[in-house]
Amino acid sequence: AQSVTQLGSHVSVSEGALVLLRCNYSSSVPPYLFWYVQYPNQGLQLLLKYTSAATLVKGINGFEAEFKKSETSFHLTKPSAHMSDAAEYFCAVTLYSSASKIIFGSGTRLSIRP
Amino acid sequence: DADVTQTPRNRITKTGKRIMLECSQTKGHDRMYWYRQDPGLGLRLIYYSFDVKDINKGEISDGYSVSRQAQAKFSLSLESAIPNQTALYFCATSDPDRLADNEQFFGPGTRLTVL
Numbered sequence: 318a319q320s321v322t323q324l325g326s327h328v329s330v331s332e333g334a335l336v337l338l339r340c341n342y343s344s345s346v347p348p349y350l351f352w353y354v355q356y357p358n359q360g361l362q363l364l365l366k367y368t369s370a371a372t373l374v375k376g377i378n379g380f381e382a383e384f385k386k387s388e389t390s391f392h393l394t395k396p397s398a399h400m401s402d403a404a405e406y407f408c409a410v411t412l413y414s415s416a417s418k419i420i421f422g423s424g425t426r427l428s429i430r431p
Numbered sequence: 432d433a434d435v436t437q438t439p440r441n442r443i444t445k446t447g448k449r450i451m452l453e454c455s456q457t458k459g460h461d462r463m464y465w466y467r468q469d470p471g472l473g474l475r476l477i478y479y480s481f482d483v484k485d486i487n488k489g490e491i492s493d494g495y496s497v498s499r500q501a502q503a504k505f506s507l508s509l510e511s512a513i514p515n516q517t518a519l520y521f522c523a524t525s526d527p528d529r530l531a532d533n534e535q536f537f538g539p540g541t542r543l544t545v546l
Contacts, residue, residue, distance in 0.1 A: 326471060351534070360435070360521055360537035361474075407473060418489075419535060421466075421473040 319344040319410045323422035331430045336380075336395040338425050340408030343389065350391040351409040351419070352382055361407065367391060378402070403429045434458045435538035437522050443544045450509040452541050454522030462526070463505040464535065465489075465497060468519040477520075480505055512545045519543075 324339040342348055349368050353361040365376025372384045378401075382393045391408060408422040435456045444450050454463065461482050466474040466489075476489030478497040486497055494516060498506045509516055519542050523535040 353537075358539075360539045361523075362537070363534055366534060418476060418479070421475075423471055423473040 319348060319420055321408050321410045321420055321422035323406075323408050323425050325425055326423065327426045327428065329428040329430060330398050332400055333397050336393070336398045336402065336427065338393040338406050338408075338427065340382075340391045340393065340422060341389050342391060342408075342410045344410060347386075348410045350382075350384060351411075352376065352380070352391075352393050353407045353409060353421075355405045355407065355424075357404070364393070364406070398427075398429050400429050400431070403427055435522060435524055435536055437520075437538040437541050439541060440539065441542045443546065444512055445546050446513055448512050450512050450543065452507045452520055452522075452543070454505045454507070454538055456503050456522075456524045456536075456538075458524050458526070458536060459502075460524035460526045460536070461502060462524060463499070464523040464525075465495075465505070465507045466521045466523065467491065467516075468521060468540070474521065477507065509543075509545075512543075514545045517543060517545045 320343045322341045351366045352364040354364050355361050364380050365374045367374050367384045375381045380395045382391050384391050405424050405426045407424050409419045411419045438453045464479040465477040468474050475491050477495050480486045480499045483499050496508045519540050521540050522538040525535045
């Protein structure tokens with residue numbers, strides 16, 4: 318069965334610094350991977366997704382993630398953090414044959430220091 | 432206008448009460464889902480429905496029931512609410528024609544507190 322592990326429940330960076338949120342997955346077959354963002358008092362919004370095309374995926378708001386099969390990772394990065402990036406971020410995995418079921422990680426709360 | 436709406440947005444109730452959370456969507460998607468979110472646990476799937484006649488249990492369905500009244504409406508019921516059902520509940524939809532990427536679209540959530 319597939320699973321997702323997000324390392325670090327809380328990450329704090331300074332404004333302008335690099336953002337790195339870690340995600341490792343477990344899957345017996347090639348997965349589809351997602352990053353969702355949840356701003357305060359809102360639902361989840363898709364940031365980006367990997368669906369077996371390019372391994373480097375670019376998303377909204379300057380975020381990107383790289384699929385590394387050898388490391389079973391899909392870490393999320395942004396070169397320069399902005400105050401508006403403060404939110405909770407969820408990594409998720411699904412399989413083509415899983416009938417649309419998505420498995421979410423436990424989430425990482427990103428805080429931005431002025 | 433939001434594509435996926437949930438009502439109510441906030442609800443406080445007492446142990447033993449029956450509660451219904453409603454979800455409506457204008458995306459025209461056949462597939463709908465109910466999740467609960469708890470701090471440190473991410474989102475967990477309660478029930479999902481692929482069409483009006485197809486309803487399936489998720490990983491944490493005990494204590495919950497659902498009704499798919501129409502393609503656009505999917506309701507979640509707590510027959511007898513208990514305090515550990517206090518959580519943030521999300522409805523989501525997906526398009527079966529986009530099965531290849533399984534992207535789901537979420538409502539704004541319902542915050543439920545059971546006293």
